Amino acid sequence: MSFDVAFILSTLPAFLKAVGVTLQVGLIAIATSLVVAVINTAILVYRTPYLQRAVGLYVELARNTPLLIQLFFVYFALPSLGLKISGFAAAIITMTFLGGAYLTEVLRAGVEAVPAAQLESGRSIGLSEGQLLRHVILPQAGILSLPALFANFIFLLKETTVVSAVAVPEILYTTKSYIALYYKTYEMLAVLTLICVLLFLPLSLLLSRLERRLQHGQFGS
Amino acid sequence: MSALIEFKGFNKFFGEHQVLKDIDLQVRSGEVVVILGPSGCGKSTLLRCLNGLEVAHGGSLTLAGKELLSKATDWRQVRQQVGMVFQSYHLFGHMSVMENLLLGPLKVQKRERFEAQAQAEALLARVGLLDKRDAYPRQLSGGQQQRIAIVRSLCMNPQVMLFDEVTAALDPEMVKEVLQVIQGLARDGMTLLIVTHEMAFARAVADRIVFMEAGRILEQSAPESFFTNPQTARAQQFLEKFSFVESLPKTPHKELS
Ligand SMILES: Nc1ncnc2c1ncn2[C@@H]1O[C@H](COP(=O)(O)OP(=O)(O)OP(=O)(O)O)[C@@H](O)[C@H]1O
Ligand SMILES: [Mg+2]
Numbered sequence: 001m002s003f004d005v006a007f008i009l010s011t012l013p014a015f016l017k018a019v020g021v022t023l024q025v026g027l028i029a030i031a032t033s034l035v036v037a038v039i040n041t042a043i044l045v046y047r048t049p050y051l052q053r054a055v056g057l058y059v060e061l062a063r064n065t066p067l068l069i070q071l072f073f074v075y076f077a078l079p080s081l082g083l084k085i086s087g088f089a090a091a092i093i094t095m096t097f098l099g100g101a102y103l104t105e106v107l108r109a110g111v112e113a114v115p116a117a118q119l120e121s122g123r124s125i126g127l128s129e130g131q132l133l134r135h136v137i138l139p140q141a142g143i144l145s146l147p148a149l150f151a152n153f154i155f156l157l158k159e160t161t162v163v164s165a166v167a168v169p170e171i172l173y174t175t176k177s178y179i180a181l182y183y184k185t186y187e188m189l190a191v192l193t194l195i196c197v198l199l200f201l202p203l204s205l206l207l208s209r210l211e212r213r214l215q216h217g218q219f220g221s
Numbered sequence: 222m223s224a225l226i227e228f229k230g231f232n233k234f235f236g237e238h239q240v241l242k243d244i245d246l247q248v249r250s251g252e253v254v255v256i257l258g259p260s261g262c263g264k265s266t267l268l269r270c271l272n273g274l275e276v277a278h279g280g281s282l283t284l285a286g287k288e289l290l291s292k293a294t295d296w297r298q299v300r301q302q303v304g305m306v307f308q309s310y311h312l313f314g315h316m317s318v319m320e321n322l323l324l325g326p327l328k329v330q331k332r333e334r335f336e337a338q339a340q341a342e343a344l345l346a347r348v349g350l351l352d353k354r355d356a357y358p359r360q361l362s363g364g365q366q367q368r369i370a371i372v373r374s375l376c377m378n379p380q381v382m383l384f385d386e387v388t389a390a391l392d393p394e395m396v397k398e399v400l401q402v403i404q405g406l407a408r409d410g411m412t413l414l415i416v417t418h419e420m421a422f423a424r425a426v427a428d429r430i431v432f433m434e435a436g437r438i439l440e441q442s443a444p445e446s447f448f449t450n451p452q453t454a455r456a457q458q459f460l461e462k463f464s465f466v467e468s469l470p471k472t473p474h475k476e477l478s
Contacts (some may be wrong), residue, residue, distance in 0.1 A: 120274055121311035125325035125377060126300040135324060139315050 008187050011178055018174035019199060025170060026157040032092065033099030033156065040104040042133060042142075045111055055104065062101030069163045071093045075166045083131055091163035100154045106152055110145030129214060143215060150207040158200060171195055174181050223286065225250040225412055226271065226381065231280035233266055233436075240266050242436040244280070250380075251410045253424040255444070258433035258457060264416040267433075271414070272296070272303040285380070301329060304374030304382045308389050310366040312358040318345070318369055319354045325377050337376065344372045348402050364395025368402055375406075382406060384415045400426075420463045424448050432456045462477045 021110070040059075043051045074097075075090040085093070114137055122136045142149070164173035175192045179185050224247035233241035240263045248254050256264045266332040269275040270282065273296035274287075282289045289299060313320050319341060326337035345351045348368040358366055367387055374382060384403060400422050407413055407426050417423055423430065423444065430447040431454075432440040439453045451457045 117307065117309065117311045118313065121307065121313070122308075124272055124274065124300055124305040125373065126323070126329040127299045128297060128329075135328065136313060140313075143315060161346050 004184060007182070007184055008191060011174075011188070011191065014036035014174055014178075015096065015171065015195060017173045018169055021168065022157070022160050022170040022199070025088070025095065025160045025163060029099050029160070030153050032096040033103050035101030036073055036096060037103035037107050038138070040100065041107040041111055041138075044104075044108055045133060045137065046129065058170060059101045059104055062098050063105075063147055067094065067098055067159055068165060070097055071162060071166060087163070087166040087168045090166050091160070091168045094132075095156060095160065095163070098159070099152070102152050102155070103149065106145050106148045107138075107141055109148070110141030113144045114140045146211045146214060150211055153207065154200060154204050157203065162175055172201075224248060224283075225252075225285055226414075227281070227283045228267075229281040229283075231270070231282055232278050233275065234278050235265075240436050241270070241277075244438055246438060248381075248412060248414065248430065248443075250412055253407045253413045253415065253426055253428045254431055255415045255417060255427035255429070256431045256433060257417075257420075257423060257459070260416060262433045263436045264433060265385050266383050268305065268414060268416060271381075271383060272300050272305050274305075276438055297329070301325075301377050304377060304379035306367070306370050306374055306382065306384050306387050308386045310358075310363070310390075311368040312366055312370055312373070314358050317355050317357055318350070318361075321358070322373050322376050323367065325345045325373070330377065341372070341376050344375050345369075347405075349398075362395060363391045364398045367391065367395075367399045371399070371402055381412045381414065384413065384417070386416050386418065388417065388419060420448075420460075432459070434459075 003204075040055045043055050071090060071094040074094050075085070075087065078085065118136055118140065119132060122132045127135065160170055161172040164170055164176060167173065169177075171192060175188045178188045226246075226248040228244045228246040231241060231244040231246075232239065239275070239406075244256075244267065244269075256267065257367070258264055266275055270277050271289075273294075273344070277290050280290070284299060284302065288294075312318075313324070314379070316324070319338070322341040323334070323392060326332045330337075342351060345354060348371070350368055350372075353361060353365060353369070358369070359464060361369065371382075371387075387403075388399050391399065396419065397435055400419065403413070403415065404422075404426055413426075415426070425444075427444045430440075430442060430444050431438055432447065432453070433450070434455050440447065440451065440456050442452065447456070448460065451460060
Protein backbone atom coordinates (compact mmCIF):
# COMPACT_ATOMS: atom_id res chain seq x y z
CA MET A 1 0.00 0.00 0.00
CA SER A 2 1.39 3.38 -0.97
CA PHE A 3 0.62 6.47 1.06
CA ASP A 4 0.03 9.49 -1.19
CA VAL A 5 1.49 12.42 0.76
CA ALA A 6 1.25 14.84 -2.17
CA PHE A 7 -2.47 14.14 -2.38
CA ILE A 8 -2.89 14.80 1.31
CA LEU A 9 -1.17 18.16 0.97
CA SER A 10 -3.46 19.11 -1.89
CA THR A 11 -6.52 18.49 0.29
CA LEU A 12 -5.32 20.54 3.25
CA PRO A 13 -6.93 23.86 2.22
CA ALA A 14 -10.28 22.10 1.95
CA PHE A 15 -9.80 20.47 5.34
CA LEU A 16 -8.84 23.76 6.89
CA LYS A 17 -12.15 25.16 5.69
CA ALA A 18 -13.91 22.05 7.01
CA VAL A 19 -12.41 22.58 10.46
CA GLY A 20 -13.81 26.13 10.30
CA VAL A 21 -17.27 24.76 9.48
CA THR A 22 -17.07 22.19 12.30
CA LEU A 23 -16.12 24.89 14.79
CA GLN A 24 -18.81 27.20 13.45
CA VAL A 25 -21.58 24.62 13.74
CA GLY A 26 -20.29 23.48 17.13
CA LEU A 27 -19.88 26.91 18.69
CA ILE A 28 -23.19 28.28 17.41
CA ALA A 29 -24.95 25.13 18.63
CA ILE A 30 -23.31 25.41 22.05
CA ALA A 31 -24.41 29.05 22.37
CA THR A 32 -28.00 28.40 21.29
CA SER A 33 -28.16 25.27 23.44
CA LEU A 34 -27.09 27.31 26.45
CA VAL A 35 -29.86 29.84 25.80
CA VAL A 36 -32.41 27.04 25.57
CA ALA A 37 -31.01 25.44 28.73
CA VAL A 38 -31.15 28.67 30.77
CA ILE A 39 -34.78 29.28 29.75
CA ASN A 40 -35.71 25.67 30.53
CA THR A 41 -33.94 25.83 33.87
CA ALA A 42 -35.83 28.99 34.80
CA ILE A 43 -39.09 27.21 33.92
CA LEU A 44 -38.12 24.23 36.07
CA VAL A 45 -36.93 26.37 38.99
CA TYR A 46 -40.19 28.31 39.09
CA ARG A 47 -42.22 25.12 38.57
CA THR A 48 -44.16 26.92 35.85
CA PRO A 49 -47.31 24.88 35.30
CA TYR A 50 -47.62 23.06 31.93
CA LEU A 51 -44.33 24.52 30.66
CA GLN A 52 -42.54 22.47 33.29
CA ARG A 53 -44.18 19.34 31.90
CA ALA A 54 -43.28 20.37 28.36
CA VAL A 55 -39.62 20.83 29.30
CA GLY A 56 -39.55 17.39 30.91
CA LEU A 57 -41.04 15.81 27.80
CA TYR A 58 -38.65 17.67 25.52
CA VAL A 59 -35.59 16.58 27.51
CA GLU A 60 -36.66 12.93 27.45
CA LEU A 61 -37.50 13.03 23.75
CA ALA A 62 -34.28 14.75 22.73
CA ARG A 63 -32.04 12.53 24.82
CA ASN A 64 -33.69 9.26 23.87
CA THR A 65 -33.78 9.57 20.08
CA PRO A 66 -30.71 9.26 17.83
CA LEU A 67 -29.23 12.53 16.62
CA LEU A 68 -29.15 11.29 13.04
CA ILE A 69 -32.88 10.62 13.07
CA GLN A 70 -33.57 14.03 14.60
CA LEU A 71 -31.49 15.54 11.83
CA PHE A 72 -33.34 13.68 9.10
CA PHE A 73 -36.63 14.69 10.61
CA VAL A 74 -35.67 18.37 10.54
CA TYR A 75 -34.05 18.24 7.12
CA PHE A 76 -36.45 15.97 5.22
CA ALA A 77 -39.73 16.00 7.14
CA LEU A 78 -40.07 19.71 7.86
CA PRO A 79 -39.79 20.71 4.16
CA SER A 80 -42.76 18.46 3.40
CA LEU A 81 -44.71 20.64 5.84
CA GLY A 82 -43.71 23.63 3.74
CA LEU A 83 -40.62 24.67 5.76
CA LYS A 84 -37.67 24.65 3.39
CA ILE A 85 -34.32 24.98 5.17
CA SER A 86 -30.65 24.64 4.30
CA GLY A 87 -28.42 21.85 5.54
CA PHE A 88 -26.60 24.34 7.75
CA ALA A 89 -29.84 25.58 9.35
CA ALA A 90 -31.02 22.00 9.85
CA ALA A 91 -27.68 21.22 11.50
CA ILE A 92 -27.95 24.13 13.94
CA ILE A 93 -31.60 23.41 14.78
CA THR A 94 -30.94 19.74 15.40
CA MET A 95 -27.78 20.29 17.42
CA THR A 96 -29.62 22.88 19.51
CA PHE A 97 -32.51 20.46 20.04
CA LEU A 98 -30.10 17.85 21.37
CA GLY A 99 -27.67 20.18 23.15
CA GLY A 100 -30.46 22.17 24.80
CA ALA A 101 -31.74 18.99 26.41
CA TYR A 102 -28.35 17.86 27.70
CA LEU A 103 -27.41 21.28 29.01
CA THR A 104 -30.83 21.63 30.67
CA GLU A 105 -30.09 18.47 32.63
CA VAL A 106 -26.65 19.79 33.57
CA LEU A 107 -27.93 23.18 34.74
CA ARG A 108 -30.88 21.65 36.59
CA ALA A 109 -28.50 19.44 38.53
CA GLY A 110 -26.37 22.51 39.24
CA VAL A 111 -29.39 24.47 40.50
CA GLU A 112 -30.40 21.61 42.75
CA ALA A 113 -26.90 21.61 44.19
CA VAL A 114 -27.19 25.26 45.31
CA PRO A 115 -27.88 25.07 49.06
CA ALA A 116 -31.39 26.11 50.10
CA ALA A 117 -29.77 28.37 52.69
CA GLN A 118 -28.34 30.52 49.89
CA LEU A 119 -31.87 31.13 48.64
CA GLU A 120 -33.14 32.07 52.10
CA SER A 121 -30.19 34.33 52.54
CA GLY A 122 -31.02 36.07 49.25
CA ARG A 123 -34.71 36.37 50.07
CA SER A 124 -33.93 37.77 53.50
CA ILE A 125 -32.28 40.83 51.94
CA GLY A 126 -35.36 41.39 49.80
CA LEU A 127 -34.25 39.96 46.44
CA SER A 128 -37.12 39.15 44.09
CA GLU A 129 -37.33 35.63 42.70
CA GLY A 130 -35.95 36.87 39.37
CA GLN A 131 -33.04 38.65 41.05
CA LEU A 132 -32.40 35.56 43.11
CA LEU A 133 -32.17 33.47 39.95
CA ARG A 134 -29.94 35.95 38.18
CA HIS A 135 -27.55 36.95 40.96
CA VAL A 136 -27.45 33.88 43.19
CA ILE A 137 -28.85 30.68 41.67
CA LEU A 138 -27.56 30.75 38.11
CA PRO A 139 -24.02 31.94 38.88
CA GLN A 140 -23.62 29.34 41.60
CA ALA A 141 -25.27 26.60 39.56
CA GLY A 142 -23.04 27.59 36.64
CA ILE A 143 -19.89 27.23 38.70
CA LEU A 144 -21.06 23.99 40.29
CA SER A 145 -21.84 22.52 36.88
CA LEU A 146 -18.79 23.81 35.00
CA PRO A 147 -17.13 20.38 34.69
CA ALA A 148 -20.30 18.75 33.35
CA LEU A 149 -21.01 21.78 31.18
CA PHE A 150 -17.58 21.68 29.54
CA ALA A 151 -17.76 17.93 29.04
CA ASN A 152 -21.03 18.49 27.19
CA PHE A 153 -19.53 21.26 25.07
CA ILE A 154 -16.88 18.80 23.85
CA PHE A 155 -19.58 16.18 23.34
CA LEU A 156 -21.56 18.60 21.16
CA LEU A 157 -18.49 19.55 19.14
CA LYS A 158 -17.79 15.89 18.43
CA GLU A 159 -21.42 15.23 17.50
CA THR A 160 -21.19 17.84 14.73
CA THR A 161 -19.76 15.08 12.52
CA VAL A 162 -23.29 13.71 12.28
CA VAL A 163 -24.43 16.74 10.28
CA SER A 164 -22.22 15.53 7.40
CA ALA A 165 -25.31 13.49 6.58
CA VAL A 166 -27.11 16.58 5.31
CA ALA A 167 -24.18 17.82 3.20
CA VAL A 168 -22.77 20.39 5.62
CA PRO A 169 -19.10 20.56 4.53
CA GLU A 170 -17.51 19.85 7.91
CA ILE A 171 -14.61 17.48 8.51
CA LEU A 172 -16.37 14.14 8.10
CA TYR A 173 -18.29 15.27 5.01
CA THR A 174 -15.08 16.55 3.42
CA THR A 175 -13.34 13.26 4.18
CA LYS A 176 -16.14 11.21 2.67
CA SER A 177 -16.24 13.41 -0.43
CA TYR A 178 -12.55 12.90 -1.13
CA ILE A 179 -12.86 9.19 -0.58
CA ALA A 180 -15.80 8.99 -2.95
CA LEU A 181 -14.04 11.03 -5.62
CA TYR A 182 -10.47 9.70 -5.42
CA TYR A 183 -10.67 6.43 -3.45
CA LYS A 184 -7.84 7.65 -1.18
CA THR A 185 -9.46 5.98 1.81
CA TYR A 186 -6.42 5.48 4.06
CA GLU A 187 -4.98 8.91 3.45
CA MET A 188 -8.25 10.65 4.18
CA LEU A 189 -9.03 8.61 7.28
CA ALA A 190 -5.54 9.38 8.53
CA VAL A 191 -6.14 13.09 8.00
CA LEU A 192 -9.52 12.90 9.74
CA THR A 193 -8.05 11.09 12.73
CA LEU A 194 -5.24 13.60 12.99
CA ILE A 195 -7.66 16.52 12.82
CA CYS A 196 -9.84 15.00 15.55
CA VAL A 197 -6.85 14.54 17.81
CA LEU A 198 -5.47 18.00 17.11
CA LEU A 199 -8.85 19.69 17.44
CA PHE A 200 -10.66 18.02 20.32
CA LEU A 201 -7.78 17.13 22.61
CA PRO A 202 -6.35 20.66 22.97
CA LEU A 203 -9.88 22.04 23.32
CA SER A 204 -10.58 19.61 26.08
CA LEU A 205 -7.35 20.56 27.87
CA LEU A 206 -8.06 24.25 27.37
CA LEU A 207 -11.52 23.89 28.89
CA SER A 208 -10.28 22.02 31.94
CA ARG A 209 -7.70 24.75 32.56
CA LEU A 210 -10.37 27.41 32.11
CA GLU A 211 -12.59 25.50 34.52
CA ARG A 212 -9.93 25.62 37.23
CA ARG A 213 -9.30 29.31 36.61
CA LEU A 214 -13.00 30.18 36.78
CA GLN A 215 -13.66 28.17 39.90
CA HIS A 216 -10.66 29.72 41.57
CA GLY A 217 -11.68 33.22 40.56
CA GLN A 218 -15.27 32.81 41.62
CA PHE A 219 -14.77 31.18 44.96
CA GLY A 220 -11.29 32.32 45.89
CA SER A 221 -8.71 29.73 46.83
CA MET B 222 -45.55 54.36 72.70
CA SER B 223 -47.14 51.50 70.80
CA ALA B 224 -45.17 48.38 69.92
CA LEU B 225 -42.99 48.19 66.83
CA ILE B 226 -43.62 44.46 66.57
CA GLU B 227 -46.69 42.75 67.94
CA PHE B 228 -47.66 39.08 67.82
CA LYS B 229 -51.25 38.45 68.93
CA GLY B 230 -52.77 34.99 69.26
CA PHE B 231 -50.19 33.90 66.71
CA ASN B 232 -50.21 30.29 65.48
CA LYS B 233 -47.97 28.30 63.18
CA PHE B 234 -48.24 24.70 62.01
CA PHE B 235 -45.92 22.36 60.16
CA GLY B 236 -48.51 19.98 58.74
CA GLU B 237 -50.45 18.65 61.75
CA HIS B 238 -47.77 19.73 64.17
CA GLN B 239 -48.42 23.07 65.86
CA VAL B 240 -45.04 24.69 66.54
CA LEU B 241 -46.20 28.12 67.71
CA LYS B 242 -49.23 28.31 70.00
CA ASP B 243 -51.12 31.45 70.77
CA ILE B 244 -48.03 33.67 70.89
CA ASP B 245 -48.51 37.15 72.40
CA LEU B 246 -45.39 39.24 72.20
CA GLN B 247 -44.77 42.96 71.94
CA VAL B 248 -41.43 44.53 71.13
CA ARG B 249 -40.99 48.27 71.47
CA SER B 250 -38.72 50.29 69.25
CA GLY B 251 -35.17 50.19 70.59
CA GLU B 252 -35.81 47.21 72.80
CA VAL B 253 -33.48 44.21 72.96
CA VAL B 254 -35.42 41.00 73.45
CA VAL B 255 -33.62 37.69 73.95
CA ILE B 256 -35.59 34.51 73.31
CA LEU B 257 -34.50 31.46 75.29
CA GLY B 258 -35.83 27.94 75.38
CA PRO B 259 -34.97 24.29 74.79
CA SER B 260 -34.19 22.96 71.35
CA GLY B 261 -37.22 22.60 69.09
CA CYS B 262 -39.45 24.94 71.08
CA GLY B 263 -40.00 27.21 68.08
CA LYS B 264 -37.49 30.06 68.53
CA SER B 265 -36.18 29.94 64.97
CA THR B 266 -39.67 29.57 63.57
CA LEU B 267 -40.81 32.65 65.47
CA LEU B 268 -38.02 34.74 63.95
CA ARG B 269 -38.54 33.29 60.48
CA CYS B 270 -42.24 34.16 60.55
CA LEU B 271 -41.28 37.76 61.14
CA ASN B 272 -39.58 38.11 57.79
CA GLY B 273 -41.77 35.78 55.79
CA LEU B 274 -39.43 32.82 55.47
CA GLU B 275 -42.25 30.84 57.09
CA VAL B 276 -45.97 31.34 56.52
CA ALA B 277 -48.15 31.77 59.58
CA HIS B 278 -51.56 30.19 60.10
CA GLY B 279 -53.54 32.43 62.37
CA GLY B 280 -53.62 35.33 64.74
CA SER B 281 -52.04 38.64 64.00
CA LEU B 282 -48.56 40.01 63.48
CA THR B 283 -47.93 43.70 63.01
CA LEU B 284 -44.80 45.66 62.17
CA ALA B 285 -45.03 49.40 62.86
CA GLY B 286 -48.79 49.07 63.00
CA LYS B 287 -49.14 47.25 59.68
CA GLU B 288 -50.65 43.77 59.62
CA LEU B 289 -48.19 41.33 58.01
CA LEU B 290 -50.49 38.31 57.83
CA SER B 291 -52.57 39.80 55.06
CA LYS B 292 -52.41 38.69 51.46
CA ALA B 293 -51.42 42.19 50.40
CA THR B 294 -48.17 42.13 52.38
CA ASP B 295 -45.14 42.85 50.23
CA TRP B 296 -42.55 40.67 51.97
CA ARG B 297 -39.74 42.14 49.89
CA GLN B 298 -40.56 45.47 51.49
CA VAL B 299 -40.80 43.96 54.96
CA ARG B 300 -37.48 42.13 54.59
CA GLN B 301 -35.70 45.39 53.93
CA GLN B 302 -36.91 46.60 57.32
CA VAL B 303 -36.27 43.32 59.13
CA GLY B 304 -32.69 42.13 58.82
CA MET B 305 -31.95 38.49 59.55
CA VAL B 306 -28.64 36.85 60.46
CA PHE B 307 -28.37 33.06 60.38
CA GLN B 308 -26.35 30.56 62.36
CA SER B 309 -24.16 29.61 59.39
CA TYR B 310 -23.75 33.11 57.92
CA HIS B 311 -24.84 32.12 54.38
CA LEU B 312 -22.77 34.72 52.57
CA PHE B 313 -22.91 34.40 48.79
CA GLY B 314 -19.86 32.25 48.04
CA HIS B 315 -19.39 33.45 44.48
CA MET B 316 -19.18 37.12 45.45
CA SER B 317 -16.51 39.16 47.16
CA VAL B 318 -17.30 40.75 50.51
CA MET B 319 -18.12 44.10 48.91
CA GLU B 320 -20.36 42.46 46.29
CA ASN B 321 -22.18 40.64 49.08
CA LEU B 322 -22.76 43.91 50.87
CA LEU B 323 -23.90 45.87 47.82
CA LEU B 324 -26.26 43.33 46.24
CA GLY B 325 -29.26 44.37 48.35
CA PRO B 326 -28.67 48.15 48.37
CA LEU B 327 -28.05 48.29 44.60
CA LYS B 328 -30.50 45.70 43.24
CA VAL B 329 -33.31 45.79 45.79
CA GLN B 330 -33.17 49.39 47.00
CA LYS B 331 -31.76 50.82 43.75
CA ARG B 332 -29.44 53.15 45.61
CA GLU B 333 -26.46 55.02 44.18
CA ARG B 334 -23.29 52.95 44.18
CA PHE B 335 -21.03 55.58 45.72
CA GLU B 336 -23.44 56.21 48.58
CA ALA B 337 -24.10 52.51 49.29
CA GLN B 338 -20.41 51.73 49.06
CA ALA B 339 -19.51 54.52 51.48
CA GLN B 340 -21.97 53.10 53.98
CA ALA B 341 -20.69 49.55 53.46
CA GLU B 342 -17.11 50.71 54.01
CA ALA B 343 -18.03 52.60 57.16
CA LEU B 344 -19.80 49.54 58.56
CA LEU B 345 -16.91 47.25 57.58
CA ALA B 346 -14.53 49.57 59.37
CA ARG B 347 -16.78 49.49 62.40
CA VAL B 348 -16.56 45.69 62.64
CA GLY B 349 -12.83 45.85 61.91
CA LEU B 350 -12.91 44.18 58.50
CA LEU B 351 -12.36 46.97 56.00
CA ASP B 352 -9.20 45.24 54.76
CA LYS B 353 -11.32 42.22 53.77
CA ARG B 354 -13.52 44.12 51.33
CA ASP B 355 -12.18 42.24 48.29
CA ALA B 356 -11.85 38.83 49.94
CA TYR B 357 -14.14 35.91 49.17
CA PRO B 358 -16.12 34.29 51.99
CA ARG B 359 -14.04 31.09 51.82
CA GLN B 360 -10.95 33.07 52.66
CA LEU B 361 -12.45 34.31 55.92
CA SER B 362 -12.84 32.73 59.36
CA GLY B 363 -16.30 31.93 60.70
CA GLY B 364 -16.25 34.92 63.01
CA GLN B 365 -15.25 37.22 60.16
CA GLN B 366 -17.96 35.79 57.89
CA GLN B 367 -20.57 36.27 60.58
CA ARG B 368 -19.56 39.90 61.11
CA ILE B 369 -19.80 40.43 57.35
CA ALA B 370 -23.25 38.80 57.37
CA ILE B 371 -24.35 41.26 60.06
CA VAL B 372 -23.01 44.16 58.01
CA ARG B 373 -24.83 42.80 54.94
CA SER B 374 -28.13 43.10 56.82
CA LEU B 375 -27.22 46.50 58.26
CA CYS B 376 -26.50 47.86 54.78
CA MET B 377 -30.25 47.68 54.11
CA ASN B 378 -30.88 50.13 56.98
CA PRO B 379 -33.37 47.84 58.73
CA GLN B 380 -35.57 48.88 61.65
CA VAL B 381 -35.19 45.52 63.35
CA MET B 382 -32.46 42.88 63.37
CA LEU B 383 -33.12 39.20 64.02
CA PHE B 384 -30.24 37.02 65.23
CA ASP B 385 -30.76 33.25 65.21
CA GLU B 386 -27.99 31.57 67.22
CA VAL B 387 -25.41 33.50 65.28
CA THR B 388 -22.51 32.28 67.42
CA ALA B 389 -23.57 28.63 67.65
CA ALA B 390 -21.40 27.55 64.71
CA LEU B 391 -18.32 29.49 65.81
CA ASP B 392 -15.16 28.46 67.59
CA PRO B 393 -15.15 29.85 71.14
CA GLU B 394 -12.46 32.43 70.43
CA MET B 395 -14.58 33.95 67.66
CA VAL B 396 -17.78 34.21 69.66
CA LYS B 397 -16.70 37.36 71.43
CA GLU B 398 -15.92 39.37 68.30
CA VAL B 399 -19.43 38.70 67.00
CA LEU B 400 -21.19 39.35 70.29
CA GLN B 401 -19.38 42.65 70.63
CA VAL B 402 -20.82 43.77 67.29
CA ILE B 403 -24.33 42.89 68.44
CA GLN B 404 -23.78 44.62 71.75
CA GLY B 405 -22.70 47.71 69.84
CA LEU B 406 -25.99 47.69 67.94
CA ALA B 407 -27.92 47.34 71.20
CA ARG B 408 -26.07 50.31 72.63
CA ASP B 409 -26.96 52.34 69.53
CA GLY B 410 -30.61 51.77 70.34
CA MET B 411 -31.44 49.35 67.54
CA THR B 412 -34.40 47.01 67.99
CA LEU B 413 -33.06 43.46 68.30
CA LEU B 414 -34.62 40.01 68.61
CA ILE B 415 -31.95 37.54 69.61
CA VAL B 416 -32.03 33.76 69.95
CA THR B 417 -28.91 32.53 71.70
CA HIS B 418 -27.49 29.89 73.97
CA GLU B 419 -24.91 32.29 75.38
CA MET B 420 -26.51 32.89 78.77
CA ALA B 421 -23.98 35.44 79.99
CA PHE B 422 -24.48 37.42 76.84
CA ALA B 423 -28.28 37.18 77.09
CA ARG B 424 -28.14 38.51 80.61
CA ALA B 425 -25.83 41.34 79.68
CA VAL B 426 -27.53 42.55 76.53
CA ALA B 427 -31.26 41.90 77.04
CA ASP B 428 -33.86 44.41 78.14
CA ARG B 429 -36.24 41.48 78.42
CA ILE B 430 -35.99 37.71 78.34
CA VAL B 431 -38.71 35.68 76.64
CA PHE B 432 -38.73 32.04 77.69
CA MET B 433 -40.44 29.58 75.36
CA GLU B 434 -41.29 25.95 75.60
CA ALA B 435 -43.11 23.65 73.18
CA GLY B 436 -44.35 26.52 71.06
CA ARG B 437 -45.61 28.71 73.91
CA ILE B 438 -44.22 31.70 75.71
CA LEU B 439 -44.05 30.66 79.35
CA GLU B 440 -42.37 33.67 80.83
CA GLN B 441 -41.34 37.21 80.01
CA SER B 442 -39.27 39.15 82.47
CA ALA B 443 -36.30 41.42 83.03
CA PRO B 444 -33.02 39.51 82.71
CA GLU B 445 -32.02 39.91 86.36
CA SER B 446 -35.27 38.52 87.67
CA PHE B 447 -35.33 35.75 85.05
CA PHE B 448 -31.85 34.52 85.84
CA THR B 449 -32.07 34.87 89.62
CA ASN B 450 -35.70 34.06 90.16
CA PRO B 451 -37.43 32.31 87.25
CA GLN B 452 -41.20 32.09 87.70
CA THR B 453 -41.85 28.69 86.13
CA ALA B 454 -40.47 25.29 86.98
CA ARG B 455 -39.61 24.73 83.31
CA ALA B 456 -37.49 27.86 83.21
CA GLN B 457 -35.75 26.76 86.39
CA GLN B 458 -34.93 23.38 84.89
CA PHE B 459 -33.75 25.04 81.71
CA LEU B 460 -31.39 27.33 83.61
CA GLU B 461 -30.05 24.49 85.73
CA LYS B 462 -28.86 22.81 82.55
CA PHE B 463 -26.56 25.73 82.03
CA SER B 464 -24.53 24.91 85.07
CA PHE B 465 -22.31 27.92 84.71
CA VAL B 466 -25.30 30.08 85.52
CA GLU B 467 -24.20 29.92 89.17
CA SER B 468 -20.88 31.42 88.33
CA LEU B 469 -22.45 34.47 86.68
CA PRO B 470 -21.82 37.83 88.33
CA LYS B 471 -24.63 39.16 90.47
CA THR B 472 -24.77 42.51 88.70
CA PRO B 473 -25.07 42.72 84.91
CA HIS B 474 -21.90 43.45 83.02
CA LYS B 475 -22.75 45.95 80.32
CA GLU B 476 -19.36 45.26 78.77
CA LEU B 477 -18.09 41.91 77.60
CA SER B 478 -14.63 41.61 79.00
N1 LIG C 1 -39.50 22.95 57.81
C1 LIG C 1 -40.04 22.25 58.83
N2 LIG C 1 -40.91 21.28 58.61
C2 LIG C 1 -41.46 20.57 59.62
N3 LIG C 1 -41.20 20.79 60.91
C3 LIG C 1 -40.33 21.77 61.21
C4 LIG C 1 -39.70 22.55 60.19
N4 LIG C 1 -38.88 23.45 60.79
C5 LIG C 1 -39.00 23.23 62.11
N5 LIG C 1 -39.86 22.23 62.38
C6 LIG C 1 -40.26 21.77 63.71
O1 LIG C 1 -40.79 22.88 64.40
C7 LIG C 1 -40.37 22.86 65.74
C8 LIG C 1 -39.71 24.17 66.09
O2 LIG C 1 -38.50 24.28 65.36
P1 LIG C 1 -37.51 25.48 65.52
O3 LIG C 1 -36.43 25.29 64.54
O4 LIG C 1 -38.28 26.74 65.48
O5 LIG C 1 -36.96 25.25 66.99
P2 LIG C 1 -35.83 26.05 67.76
O6 LIG C 1 -36.43 26.50 69.03
O7 LIG C 1 -35.22 27.07 66.89
O8 LIG C 1 -34.79 24.89 68.08
P3 LIG C 1 -33.19 24.94 68.13
O9 LIG C 1 -32.82 25.53 69.44
O10 LIG C 1 -32.79 23.50 68.02
O11 LIG C 1 -32.74 25.76 66.97
C9 LIG C 1 -39.51 21.64 65.92
O12 LIG C 1 -40.29 20.63 66.48
C10 LIG C 1 -39.08 21.29 64.53
O13 LIG C 1 -38.92 19.89 64.42
MG1 LIG D 1 -33.34 27.26 65.95
